Amino acid sequence: MSRLAAAVLRRGVAASRDLSSSRLSSFAPAYPRLFSADASGEASAAAAAADSKDDSFLKASDEGLAxxxxxxxxxxxxxxxxxxxxxxxxxxxxxxELSLEDVKIDYNRGYYPMGALLRFHSKAAYTTAVRQASQARLYRLDEISREQWDMKKSFDGKALLLQGVPRNALPDDIERFLCGTNFEPTPFESFLRPGVPEPIRVVLVKCPTKTDAMNTFVTKNRTFCLNSPVSVRVLQ
Structure with missing residues (x-):
């Protein structure tokens, strides 16, 4: 074989190898691209959009209250x-579908219950309540604002109203009356309520828990402070 023929043969073999290599690369599986800084930014933007969507959902739920x-x-x-x-x-x-947390008793300055503030979790529930109240013919339900609800304090069953405390009773006398129960220390809130034949002294006592308040009511209602009977009422 001449040198010219050998050179032609070598070129043919190299060309066939290049062609085969290009065909294999075209059929090779494509591997997933690694996350770049741009991809991370897109993920962050997507997360922020999801958070924004959640916030808007919560806001919409809050606006649905009545x-x-x-x-x-x-x-x-x-x-x-x-x-x-x-x-x-x-x-x-x-x-x-009201719960105890959805009800606040509206007391006046003398702690007479004048009504109850209610929170409904939908406009439809409020409409249903208006219908039920009107059907009973004993009660009425008026719409109020969210601010009125937020401003009203709830005693939540943790406060007691002592009615008929002697006017000359000192804080120590009241503490002795409450001896054996769990209550928050002085100062107690005290005021006079109109009564016959003379004004009635009323004292507000707060307790750490509902259970403490109920136990005090059970053990101390209609017992005596300085020889005067005292009635106890739980504020809700």
């Missing part, structure tokens, strides 16, 4: 029976 003031319509003005409990209101409006 608030109302519940009271009876007996002659003598709007008020609420002093013996009415939060559970009584929840049972009266049993189609509205």
């Amino acid at each position: 608030f109302g003031r519940f009271y009876n319509v007996f002659a003598g003005g709007s008020n609420l029976g002093k013996d009415m409990l939060k559970t009584d209101i929840i049972h009266c409006l049993d189609k509205c």
Whole structure:
């Protein structure tokens, strides 16, 4: 074989190898591209968009709340029976899915219950409550603002009203009356309420828990402070 023929043969073999290599590379599987800084930025933007969506969902849920003031319509003005409990209101409006946390008793300065502030978790629940209240013909429900709800303090069953405390009773005398119960220390809030034949002294006592307040009510109601009977009422 001449040198010229050998050179032609070598070129043919190299060309076939290049062609085969290019064909194999075209059929090779494509591996996933690693995340770059740009991809990370896109992921962060997507996460931020998701957070924004969640925030908007929570805001929409909050805007779906409705608030109302519940009271009876007996002659003598709007008020609420002093013996009415939060559970009584929840049972009266049993189609509205209210919880104890959705009810705040509205007391006046003398701690007479004038009504109850209610929080509904949807406009539809509020509409249902209005219908139920009107059907009973004993109560009424008026719409109020979120600010009115937020501003109203709830005693949450952790406060006691001592009625009939002797006017000459000192804080030490009241503490002796409460001896054996768990209550928050002085100063106690004290004021006079109109009564016959003379004004009645009322003292507000706060307890750490609902259980403490109920135990005090059970053990101290209608017992004596300086030889005077004292009635105890739990504020809700």
